[in-house]
Amino acid sequence: MREPVATVVGGGIAGLASAVALAREGWRTTVLERRAGDAEVGAGVAVPGNGLAALHALGLDDECIAEIAHPTTATGFRDTLGRPILLIPDDRAQVRAAVTLLGLYRRRLHAALLRAAEEAGVSVASDARVTGVLPGTPGGDLAQVEWRGGDLAHRTESDLVVGADGMWSAVRTALFPGARPLYSGSTSWRAVVPDTVRDGRLTEYWGPGAEFGTMRVSASEMYWYGYVRAPEGAVVDDEHAMARSRFAQWAPEIGELIADTAPDRLMRHDVYHLPGGLPSYVRGRVAMVGDAAHAALPTMGQGAATALEDGVSVGRLVGGRVARGHDLGSALAEFDAVRRPRCRAIAARAVHMARFGADLGGGWRQSLRNGVLRMVPGEALVRAGFSVTEWTPPSAIGPVPVHA
Numbered sequence: 293m294r295e296p297v298a299t300v301v302g303g304g305i306a307g308l309a310s311a312v313a314l315a316r317e318g319w320r321t322t323v324l325e326r327r328a329g330d331a332e333v334g335a336g337v338a339v340p341g342n343g344l345a346a347l348h349a350l351g352l353d354d355e356c357i358a359e360i361a362h363p364t365t366a367t368g369f370r371d372t373l374g375r376p377i378l379l380i381p382d383d384r385a386q387v388r389a390a391v392t393l394l395g396l397y398r399r400r401l402h403a404a405l406l407r408a409a410e411e412a413g414v415s416v417a418s419d420a421r422v423t424g425v426l427p428g429t430p431g432g433d434l435a436q437v438e439w440r441g442g443d444l445a446h447r448t449e450s451d452l453v454v455g456a457d458g459m460w461s462a463v464r465t466a467l468f469p470g471a472r473p474l475y476s477g478s479t480s481w482r483a484v485v486p487d488t489v490r491d492g493r494l495t496e497y498w499g500p501g502a503e504f505g506t507m508r509v510s511a512s513e514m515y516w517y518g519y520v521r522a523p524e525g526a527v528v529d530d531e532h533a534m535a536r537s538r539f540a541q542w543a544p545e546i547g548e549l550i551a552d553t554a555p556d557r558l559m560r561h562d563v564y565h566l567p568g569g570l571p572s573y574v575r576g577r578v579a580m581v582g583d584a585a586h587a588a589l590p591t592m593g594q595g596a597a598t599a600l601e602d603g604v605s606v607g608r609l610v611g612g613r614v615a616r617g618h619d620l621g622s623a624l625a626e627f628d629a630v631r632r633p634r635c636r637a638i639a640a641r642a643v644h645m646a647r648f649g650a651d652l653g654g655g656w657r658q659s660l661r662n663g664v665l666r667m668v669p670g671e672a673l674v675r676a677g678f679s680v681t682e683w684t685p686p687s688a689i690g691p692v693p694v695h696a
């Protein structure tokens with residue numbers, strides 16, 4: 293039997309994770325990445341327990357993870373002045389374990405996944421922009437990917453295509469033209485700042501139409517984000533001055549962190565999502581993963597972790613099962629049945645979280661929300677998060693673990 297061939301469109305978190313997992317199941321795997329260099333854009337990313345489980349399943353060991361990540365814990369939510377709204381108790385080992393997460397500088401996560409892909413024998417083509425996809429049919433026509441490398445047009449045939457090309461996915465546009473990202477109503481400043489002294493635990497502050505968060509991503513770097521309501525595509529002359537002024541009335545540590553940020557290290561992106569996600573994560577011989585399938589609001593901090601889960605799942609449930617003689621159509625159907633309800637539920641929670649957190653208006657709404665949440669025991673928050681962060685990677689053989 294010939295070696296099965298996979299083409300992964302997009303070399304971000306979901307694409308590289310998918311490629312590693314497929315190659316480890318014996319697939320000849322190529323990643324087509326539009327960017328010409330390795331300049332992965334981004335600041336920090338919080339990866340909770342489910343993402344860590346996925347990294348382990350991709351073969352990254354504790355030593356490798358310790359080199360790229362800063363383990364820390366989530367502390368809960370504070371008001372604009374830093375007063376507790378709902379804090380997670382950190383005096384119990386069991387609770388601490390449940391809220392432990394990895395603080396990562398995105399480019400280090402990306403570099404580690406790229407190394408894992410190369411070690412697994414994946415071929416990664418950069419400056420390879422996908423322009424069209426024909427999905428083919430399981431058991432029938434192969435899938436075809438059209439792409440441009442420099443000035444040349446190419447067409448690649450594969451047994452399986454993974455659509456991992458992010459928020460503005462060309463694969464999604466070709467196969468699900470009705471599904472388009474929607475502006476969330478918020479924009480987000482982000483930066484990584486040199487620092488060795490601040491509290492590195494994930495700390496989130498809520499105020500009228502805004503959220504500010506901080507987290508350590510290495511022994512010498514803090515990540516922060518400032519997520520605020522704003523018109524789509526707003527143009528700002530001086531981003532640094534605008535960020536300082538937007539959070540000027542908030543807790544002093546917030547202003548200090550923004551002031552310590554070199555203006556050229558500050559980035560801002562409008563935040564989009566794909567409400568409800570795709571109606572199916574599968575079309576013909578194509579599996580959709582990551583933001584291309586289910587871009588969620590960042591308010592649950594689950595985008596990277598679910599992208600990693602997707603990668604492991606496509607590798608094991610599709611790649612692994614087909615390598616063991618299952619037919620592609622039923623393997624893809626199982627992938628869809630396992631991934632879609634979980635990712636949809638997480639994205640719905642992110643919307644809910646935004647409604648009561650970052651997006652909530654000012655005045656009495658803030659006092660009411662804060663007052664009610666101050667009566668909720670922190671452990672309730674831990675229990676609610678547990679169904680998301682506890683995740684067991686599926687196996688290529690046998691039944692699939694059931695998750696919320």
Ligand SMILES: Cc1cc2nc3c(=O)[nH]c(=O)nc-3n(C[C@H](O)[C@H](O)[C@H](O)COP(=O)(O)OP(=O)(O)OC[C@H]3O[C@@H](n4cnc5c(N)ncnc54)[C@H](O)[C@@H]3O)c2cc1C
Binds near residue numbers: 480584
């Ligand atoms: C403001 C903000 C804050 C966030 N914070 C967090 C956080 O704290 N924790 C968290 O887990 N998640 C966070 N996320 C979400 C997270 O960044 C994404 O969910 C995650 O990056 C999705 O990975 P992906 O691989 O699907 O997409 P991407 O990382 O976007 O990768 C897609 C890749 O496809 C490539 N590509 C695109 N089009 C083509 C094409 N036509 N041909 C070839 N290649 C193509 C791109 O160049 C890119 O490399 C945040 C997102 C935002 C916007």
